[in-house]
Amino acid sequence: MFLGLSAKLWVALCVTLLACMGLSLPYPVLTPLFIDAPITALNSYAGLSGETLLTILFAIYPLGIFIGSSFIGALSDRFGRRRVLSQTLIICFFGYLVSAYALFIEDYFLLVLSRFLTGITEGNIAIARAIALDIGEEAAKEKNGDHNDLARLSEEKTRAVSLINSAVFVGWLLGPLIGGVLAQYGAHSAMFAAATASMLCVVLVKAVLEESNHDIPEFKMSILQSAxxxxxxxxxxxPWMRKLFFTYFFYALAMNLFYEFYPVWLVDTQGYDSLGIGLATTNMTIFMTLTSLFVVTIVQRKFGLLKPMRRAMFGLALMLFIVPFTGGVSTLIVFSITGILVATFNGLLPVYISENQSGRKNGAAMGLLTTTFCIANVFAAVCGGVLLQLNSQWPLFLSSMFYIVSLTLLYRYFVASTD
Known part of the structure; x- marks a missing residue:
């Protein structure tokens, strides 16, 4: 039985890895088509500038993510993880095929429409995290015969979620690299490769993955009604989820400010080029992945959930405040520590949510995290863009401040209230 649980987890990991690779493949491909590029039907659509068209193209994708993540996780609670995951991956497959075709014939409107459709399916990452929580519960039950051993239950959930997070990090790292290589064969080739990855995920889900949600409601409801x-x-x-929403919103706002604007700061203050930014990002991602694989479960076993979450958030506030005063090797060291802290918090939070809410809400709750992250992304872009007019270091300072706000809310809502 334990081997069966491990197989399910491996399939969830493969699906997450391939899906994230597919999602991040197009990013290095699209920008050169619109910025400093020869005039084409694609980058001169409706007489708009290439910069404007690229901005719309980038904005429509997270809009799709926002909409999709608000209901896809909940649908998996209602209709089953396996069914909803496979169906969203099929939609994703067709979305990438249409994107490849749109790039080949240089149809901008069709490209925007297909990217929006593909963005909606990004909500299936919430399903992967919900599957990890389900698998953790099953593993704990298998080892102990029931769910009464809360320490074992929490540890198994943390292990499964951390492994899923590591697959997310690796996928986002490898995707742009593969996309950059494929771009030399035409922009449409990267989209076609992403479509192939999506179809491979469908095959894995259909052939190997068993249903992990065993609490599907018996009373019937249509997909539209459920959504x-x-x-x-x-x-x-x-009330509890509302407190979580505001706490995580400021955390996500801080994290998005950092991720969106540290490349600008690196260019502005240290003269980094694209390769240098890529290497700095790779360095941080490696530490995030290693932490998810080998550290987070140990931290949870020794210190629980809330205490390391608070310390990770305080550490992030400190690191982001320090970043503007660093340079050279010290910048890379701070980035490495930041990656460790982000991976720790991200690995523990889903488990904390699962243990404080009904297991039937795992999918919807994981969807809320993704939705909140998307909302915060928009606010971060606006706030950071305004501060960027003053100095490239101010978005980093604001990120540090928002971590403090989130830490304060975490303590007030979830620590002080239980003392």
């Missing part, structure tokens, strides 16, 4: 009545945003009506 409307059980979507993740409705969880905010619940």
């Amino acid at each position: 409307y009545k059980e979507n993740s945003l409705r969880l905010i009506k619940e």
